[in-house]
Amino acid sequence: MSLGPYASYIVTAYLLVAAVVAILIGWIAIDYRRQKQQLGELDAAGVVRRSGRSAAEII
């Protein structure tokens, strides 16, 4: 597969999309971990939900 004289534009475009999508996935995954960690800390401190369920119980 030859990309011709404009290969740098094509490769840059694909790499940019891959990088931004990877950052988006990483950001959402880190955010999820952070929220779970905070719920775990609240659970350890004895704070329970209105329903009486543990803070760390996600579903």
Added chain:
Amino acid sequence: MTLIDLANPTRFLTLTSRVLPWLAGLTFVLLLIGLYQSAMAPDDYQQGATVKIMFIHVPNAWLSMFVWGVMSLAALGTLVWRHPLADVAAKAAAPIGACFTFLALATGSLWGRPMWGTYWEWDARLTSVLILFLMYLGLIALWRAVEDPSRAARAAAVLTLVGAINLPIIKFSVDWWNTLHQPASVLRLGGPALDRAFLIPLLVMAVAFSLLFVTLHLAAMRNEILRRRVRALQVKQASQRMA
């Protein structure tokens, strides 16, 4: 499970935990197929290999508008039906939509340089998409500036609905004004103007990116529900300490 059942955040989280792994897997497989087909697609007789940028530019451009459409529906859910998850959906979608819009602009720019001889031109299509990107950033800033989520939700919902006026302007800008950007070649009267060799990889990539959005959106909504739960429990903890 009916739609009304999803109004309960705990039920929504249960559904999300079941669906997300399957959606992520399906998205990954479709992206691999789409990338393979994009790599194998022939060169265009005029544009050469740069036509391969189309397979990532068009799905991102389509999603930049689709995500605002989803946010507009969510805004109606907030203002009219007061659905408990509507503002969660809108807030979670905004950063994802901003990323897709940025990628549409950046990949379009990288495609424009070899084809038009310039990275940027202040024509109707490019400028209206840039405005869409700035509106996404404005909404994200609004969500961050107002501490009370319900107040922020109403203000953001109004802004989202006003911003939806930009969607038909983006879509029809290439018909209403003289622009460097080419007119619609997939969604148009008379059917797609693209050859099957380009159309099929483009559609596969469009479906793959749409599934990517659904996956990321559900995951971001789950995070937002948990963030609100953390906030409520922190308030409860603080009031227990005061008592």
